Amino acid sequence: MLKLYHLSNSRSQRIVWLLEVLQLDYALIFCDRTPNGEAPEWLKDIHPLGKVPILVDDMYSPPQVLAETSAILDSLLANGLPHQLQPTNSANKQQINSNIFIGKILQMQHSCRI
Numbered sequence: 001m002l003k004l005y006h007l008s009n010s011r012s013q014r015i016v017w018l019l020e021v022l023q024l025d026y027a028l029i030f031c032d033r034t035p036n037g038e039a040p041e042w043l044k045d046i047h048p049l050g051k052v053p054i055l056v057d058d059m060y061s062p063p064q065v066l067a068e069t070s071a072i073l074d075s076l077l078a079n080g081l082p083h084q085l086q087p088t089n090s091a092n093k094q095q096i097n098s099n100i101f102i103g104k105i106l107q108m109q110h111s112c113r114i
Contacts, residue, residue: 002026005046005054007039011069012053018076 004019004026006012019026031040031052044050047067055072057064066072 001058003029003056003058005029005031005043005052005056007031007033007052010052014069015053015055015072015076018073022076024076 002019002024004012004015006016006028008030016028031043034040039051041050043052043054046056047054047065049067051067053069053072054065054067055075057066066075
């Protein structure tokens with residue numbers, strides 16, 4: 001079963017949305033923020049980054065643990081379930097991936113200036 005570690009008002013909301021759209025069974029584990037608004041320290045026991053979202057798939061041995069929004073989204077979309085959320089044409093997929101990576105670079109540059 002899938003387990004999603006989630007903080008309210010975080011990027012993990014994207015994963016909740018996708019899990020619902022794909023109609024996958026999952027357990028949603030709410031994590032309370034610390035008084036300074038950060039993720040709880042105990043999340044580092046699940047993944048070294050200690051940040052959400054964290055998706056654990058215990059269908060594998062050892063369980064597969066993903067902790068980056070894009071990696072989780074890619075993994076869920078690549079699981080072979082029928083959906084219309086990504087193009088099937090490889091050229092279109094490459095364009096989508098290019099746009100995603102450009103967006104991440106711009107986001108990182110913006111974060112560095114703050």
